[in-house]
Amino acid sequence: MSRRFTVIGENVHTSRIVLRKGKRFAIHGGVEGVKFVSVDGSPGFLVISETMRASQAYDEGRIKHIALAVDTAMGGGDGAQAGYEYLRRVVVDQEQTGAHYLDVNVDEISLKLVEQRKAMEWLVGYVRSLTTLPISVDSSDITVIETGLAVATGTGDGRPMLNSASLERAEAVELAVEYGARVIVTAAGAAGMPSDAAERIDNASRMVEAALRVGIAMEDIFVDPLVFPISVDGAFGLHTLDAIREIRRRFGPEIHITGGMSNVSFGIPARRLMNTVFINLAVEAGADSGIIDPVMNPLSAVFAADRDSEPYRIAEDVLLGRDEHCMNYIRAWRKGALNP
């Protein structure tokens, strides 16, 4: 690997779930909660709130653990400490497994923007007290991003990331200038998602130009060409990879190319393997960054993957559009042939 690969750790995100049937769920003295080990090594237990227990998502077995931890910590009182410790663990894990940025997203904390802004301000402040890593402020709402940037701004390498600007809200690049932030620009269109590589290239190029126009340096721009699930359409892998190649060719070595790499494996088994292979293919095409979970996919393991192994080649066939409907891949998984 010639250039540094920038990991934008994606796990400080309120949509993240653990499963009730998973090994992290436990009942202590009749109280349901999520087990964890605090950074100091002591056992922790994040109690599941009444509100969460009443939700159908919980009933169906899904626990939004990051949202729960933020709610618990922000709620104050006796139980708050578990929330603080839980989040500290998540942040430390992301840092120790190689994150260069921590992506912070509170979209699912509440539907009310005022609550989202409050949570973003609080969470960015708390994360900054735990780590010197810069923060990638991630929201679908620009006012929430601005709230986060206002408290995420540091100096030097502490410059935050704005996640993200796209044609739908191109003016977000100005916010990046105002707060001295780097910026992720995506290939989303003004009126819809791109349907092929050409639209990705066109949309992303217009955003890169918009960023350059307001004075953002090439090396402060991260292009996200958008990664879609390969389970839905076998051509989705090549759409992204072809776009990466052309964006690299068009804008040269200084621009960064990233993407939500784990989106690619939604809806299929052995996600870690599929993510690993996709990150490698993206890097070969010219990407030098990923919005990934480094706990699941640490870079050392990603780049050490044996490209001649059978699991690697089977996953690669899927991503290059050579395994229609992932049939061979899923068959291999059922036979246990995808295990490392």
Next chain:
Amino acid sequence: MAQLSDIANEFIRDEIEEFLERPEEIERNLALFSRVSPAMQDIAAALIDGDDVTVDRLTRKALDGGVGALEIMDDGLIAGMGIVGIKFREGYVFVPEVLVSARAMKAGMAHIEPILAASGVEPIGTVIMGTVQGDLHDIGKNLCIMMLRGGGFTVIDLGVNTSPAEFVAAVEEHSAHLIGMSALLTTTMPNMAKTVEAFKDAGIRESVRFMVGGAPVTPEFGKDVGADGYGKDALACVELAKKLAVEVN
């Protein structure tokens, strides 16, 4: 109570034995498949297996042999998809396999639909689908559309960034009674409520049923905005559409 041995098709027997766990679902499928003819069991088996060529051939053969179109749809195609839905919910099969079964369903429905239309049988329903205003995400919505079409619904796809007025206009233009709204962002979810309000303002709220879905959407949120149901994935969407279609037909 029906027994496994009452079912002629070995593939169907294995599916029920291997993948069904909930007693009420075992009982329902045993009763269903022991009632339907071996030819319909074969169609259901091919559909579960994702074999569109065989579903196409067997559907044609059954029609030529005098089996009614409705019987093939209910006892072959929909019965098979019911098993696929359970396997998906329980994590035995994955998104691509569900799509392959949906493609097989479509192959069968291609023979069934013209016959139903010609004999004056209404399609099971028309669904207006769209991602709500301000939201450009459509992968989940498109999965729902594929599954709804596979399930026999006529679907009008309004695409992404659909305003409340566009939903109202589409319902009036197509005389539809079912509306599916999708959102992937918490910031656009409130536009589901605005769409329901627009139908109230237009005086046609009572004649339609709203379905909502999308990653951050919850059943509780659906109730809050006045929707009639929530589906957590594309198969749940089809189940919900069938249930709501009965209310408005």
